[in-house]
Amino acid sequence: MTAEPLERTLDRHGRLAGPEGFPEPGRLVLRGALESDLPELRRLDEEVFQEVAYPAFLLRQLYDVYAQHFLVLDDGAGGLRGYVLAATTAFGRDSWILGLCVTEGDRRHGLGRELMTEILARLRQDGIDTVRLTVEPANRAAILLYRSLGFTPEEPDGGLRRDYFGPGEHRQVLRLELC
Ligand SMILES: CC(C)(COP(=O)(O)OP(=O)(O)OC[C@H]1O[C@@H](n2cnc3c(N)ncnc32)[C@H](O)[C@@H]1OP(=O)(O)O)[C@@H](O)C(=O)NCCC(=O)NCCS
Structure with missing residues (x-):
């Protein structure tokens, strides 16, 4: 290895x-x-x-x-x-x-x-300059990790994007500015 x-x-x-x-x-x-x-x-x-x-x-x-x-x-x-x-x-x-x-x-x-x-x-x-990600709105562990690193919801709607990955597959978009 x-x-x-x-x-x-x-x-x-x-x-x-x-x-x-x-x-x-x-x-x-x-x-x-x-x-x-x-x-x-x-x-x-x-x-x-x-x-x-x-x-x-x-x-x-x-x-x-x-x-x-x-x-x-x-x-x-x-x-x-x-x-x-x-x-x-x-x-x-x-x-x-x-x-x-x-x-x-x-x-x-x-x-x-x-x-x-x-x-x-x-x-x-x-x-x-900018880093984004999507996370399942119920994925508390991941959201807490990302928020602790400075990611915030990308507006509108608190970052919630309904049906983002298809019907019923909602996601929250979080964003971090690096510069
Ligand atoms: C999300 C994931 C990568 C976190 O990995 P991890 O090694 O357990 O995370 P860490 O130990 O570095 O924890 C970092 C922070 O995340 C948060 N966190 C992680 N797991 C948590 C849990 N089960 N409950 C609450 N907060 C949690 C805490 O804020 C923690 O900081 P703290 O230890 O100072 O409280 C892991 O849970 C995972 O692989 N989940 C399945 C895949 C997934 O959901 N990926 C993300 C897709 S968007």
């Missing part, structure tokens, strides 16, 4: 554990996604998002286009425990968070926040 590009090493509780070394069991590494991650990414995405997981072909092409802003949590034992993906519009300076997850057994240890903090830092560094 490769450790490049190695950004941060986190212990199993999400604490920073030093920058050195390859991922070892019990340690998590936050790094850029690799092409070789795609099968495990697909498994992880299905585990977390089930019937609304990305189809394999779309995940593949999201990687092809947006690998620069596709980060994973590598457990050093062949598994991924989370990912975040941001997509930037072609000519603008806007990005959308298209995916964020942490495996169920690893939640509430700060990993979701780590993924978001790192991707926002990279987007800022890459000159992105």
